[in-house]
Amino acid sequence: MKNQILFFLFSLFLLGCLADSDLTCPAGFKLVNQSKCLKIFPTSLKHLEAETTCRGFGGTLVTVKNAIDNRNIVNMAANSGASYTWLGIFCFGNDTSSCYHDDGTGALTYNSFQSGYPKSGLGGCVYMPTIGKTAGQWVNGQCEVSSHAFICEVPTTFIDPLCTHNFDGYCYLPSHEFSSDTLQNTTFEEAMVICEEQGGAKLVSIHSQKENDFIKSIYKYINFPQIFIGAKVYIGFSWVDDTRWDYDYTNPVASSDGKCLKMDTSGKIENGGMWSPVDCKEANFFLCKRPMFGVSEKEINPKFKRQLTVPASTDFPDFSHCNTTLYLAPGIITSFGYPEKSVPTYCTWNLAVLGPYRLGLFFNDFSTASELNITDEYGKVLSNPMGNLSPFQVLAPTNIVSMSYNSKMDAPDGYHGFSVTILPF
Numbered sequence: 346m347k348n349q350i351l352f353f354l355f356s357l358f359l360l361g362c363l364a365d366s367d368l369t370c371p372a373g374f375k376l377v378n379q380s381k382c383l384k385i386f387p388t389s390l391k392h393l394e395a396e397t398t399c400r401g402f403g404g405t406l407v408t409v410k411n412a413i414d415n416r417n418i419v420n421m422a423a424n425s426g427a428s429y430t431w432l433g434i435f436c437f438g439n440d441t442s443s444c445y446h447d448d449g450t451g452a453l454t455y456n457s458f459q460s461g462y463p464k465s466g467l468g469g470c471v472y473m474p475t476i477g478k479t480a481g482q483w484v485n486g487q488c489e490v491s492s493h494a495f496i497c498e499v500p501t502t503f504i505d506p507l508c509t510h511n512f513d514g515y516c517y518l519p520s521h522e523f524s525s526d527t528l529q530n531t532t533f534e535e536a537m538v539i540c541e542e543q544g545g546a547k548l549v550s551i552h553s554q555k556e557n558d559f560i561k562s563i564y565k566y567i568n569f570p571q572i573f574i575g576a577k578v579y580i581g582f583s584w585v586d587d588t589r590w591d592y593d594y595t596n597p598v599a600s601s602d603g604k605c606l607k608m609d610t611s612g613k614i615e616n617g618g619m620w621s622p623v624d625c626k627e628a629n630f631f632l633c634k635r636p637m638f639g640v641s642e643k644e645i646n647p648k649f650k651r652q653l654t655v656p657a658s659t660d661f662p663d664f665s666h667c668n669t670t671l672y673l674a675p676g677i678i679t680s681f682g683y684p685e686k687s688v689p690t691y692c693t694w695n696l697a698v699l700g701p702y703r704l705g706l707f708f709n710d711f712s713t714a715s716e717l718n719i720t721d722e723y724g725k726v727l728s729n730p731m732g733n734l735s736p737f738q739v740l741a742p743t744n745i746v747s748m749s750y751n752s753k754m755d756a757p758d759g760y761h762g763f764s765v766t767i768l769p770f
């Protein structure tokens with residue numbers, strides 16, 4: 346018995362060593378404290394360009410969770426000659442509880458703001474000096490005015506010499522890299538079989554915005570319109586590898602039909618990376634995914650779970666989020682009283698997505714008697730739709746949007762209101 350326990354402990358020890366020493370980062374990224382992969386980009390860019398660069402690796406701007414992280418980042422930036430660096434934090438207001446980590450782990454629990462910051466009216470992007478007296482002290486400012494150096498953070502993964510596209514503990518195998526042409530472009534059912542033949546891989550399931558960004562990056566330099574991903578309709582869509590449906594990037598206004606899902610890999614900004622239905626019997630390129638040794642399924646970032654609200658038909662539910670001061674995507678908002686009846690009221694909505702993304706509004710039902718005013722964070726009108734409209738989308742230039750609507754004429758004029766899904770893009 347004692348020997349068995351010793352053996353068990355010894356095995357655990359071996360496994361521990363193996364797992365730790367096998368941790369690695371994508372090329373160019375440095376493993377920091379066995380927990381983060383960081384890369385410094387000393388060239389100054391505006392905030393959106395910096396975030397876009399990081400998303401191209403399946404990451405975000407660096408997140409800072411404690412004083413040690415902060416010091417490491419200051420040193421890393423200073424050593425590369427940068428005097429300021431962007432941080433993966435966005436503030437929606439003037440106190441630290443309104444500041445959120447880019448990686449979706451929620452509001453800040455640690456901060457290193459200079460006294461008096463975050464300050465109102467400056468802009469929500471956060472950066473810090475890395476040299477001089479105030480080195481390491483954060484300030485907020487306008488995202489698209491100044492340019493700074495930046496550090497990207499991507500998940501750690503495991504060493505696998507046989508894997509070209511290695512991300513967060515999984516190996517991704519795009520069909521266009523398979524040796525034979527006949528294996529590259531085929532039906533959904535056959536694609537599943539071909540994946541299985543690649544070391545027991547499955548058609549890809551996708552569980553976070555970062556993973557979706559990473560997959561987009563595989564197709565960045567080839568002009569594929571679309572690929573199959575591993576989801577099929579049973580009751581709703583589910584993943585064929587039996588993992589949880591915990592992240593949803595289906596295009597709510599997609600007009601295509603079918604029982605399988607494709608991902609838009611065309612690389613255009615509009616709907617880039619979004620999913621939509623496709624005929625399973627159509628031939629398409631596809632992507633397989635297999636786990637690596639020692640990797641267990643990770644907890645999915647709750648911020649990226651799409652809340653599915655099922656309207657109850659008996660009582661009078663309100664899913665409108667009318668007069669919300671900060672509604673963080675993803676989610677669904679509606680006109681007041683929708684879909685039961687339109688109640689005359691004036692509503693405003695302040696909508697946002699986390700710092701690395703821009704905000705997309707996907708109206709799947711729209712029927713209004715008067716204008717819905719949609720403005721960007723600077724008050725510029727993005728759109729003011731009215732009437733009975735087919736599904737449409739409005740893509741904002743930044744991560745913040747305001748809407749206002751007065752539904753007083755809806756019911757008298759025979760309109761029923763609107764429903765909109767809010768997603769990052």
Ligand SMILES: *[C@@H]1O[C@H](CO)[C@@H](O)[C@H](O)[C@H]1NC(C)=O
Nearest residue numbers: 377378379380411413414417
């Ligand atoms: C390394 O990470 C652990 C756990 O996240 C943390 O407690 C520790 O302070 C970190 N050490 C350094 C040097 O960053």
Ligand SMILES: *[C@@H]1O[C@H](CO)[C@@H](O)[C@H](O)[C@H]1NC(C)=O
Nearest residue numbers: 438439440461463464465466
């Ligand atoms: C912070 O913002 C609130 C609401 O926008 C405002 O009332 C308050 O005066 C601000 N505080 C400071 C110190 O700017």
Ligand SMILES: *[C@@H]1O[C@H](CO)[C@@H](O)[C@H](O)[C@H]1NC(C)=O
Nearest residue numbers: 530531569570627628629630
């Ligand atoms: C895949 O095959 C189908 C049917 O053979 C063809 O119509 C389609 O153009 C091919 N797709 C690509 C991207 O080559």
Ligand SMILES: *[C@@H]1O[C@H](CO)[C@@H](O)[C@H](O)[C@H]1NC(C)=O
Nearest residue numbers: 665667668681690691692693
């Ligand atoms: C929303 O706010 C407006 C004005 O601030 C108010 O008139 C309206 O009744 C509010 N609507 C709801 C549903 O609370």
Ligand SMILES: *[C@@H]1O[C@H](CO)[C@@H](O)[C@H](O)[C@H]1NC(C)=O
Nearest residue numbers: 691716717718729749750751
């Ligand atoms: C929408 O904007 C127009 C023009 O600025 C304004 O007249 C109207 O009152 C606004 N409607 C709402 C509901 O805020």
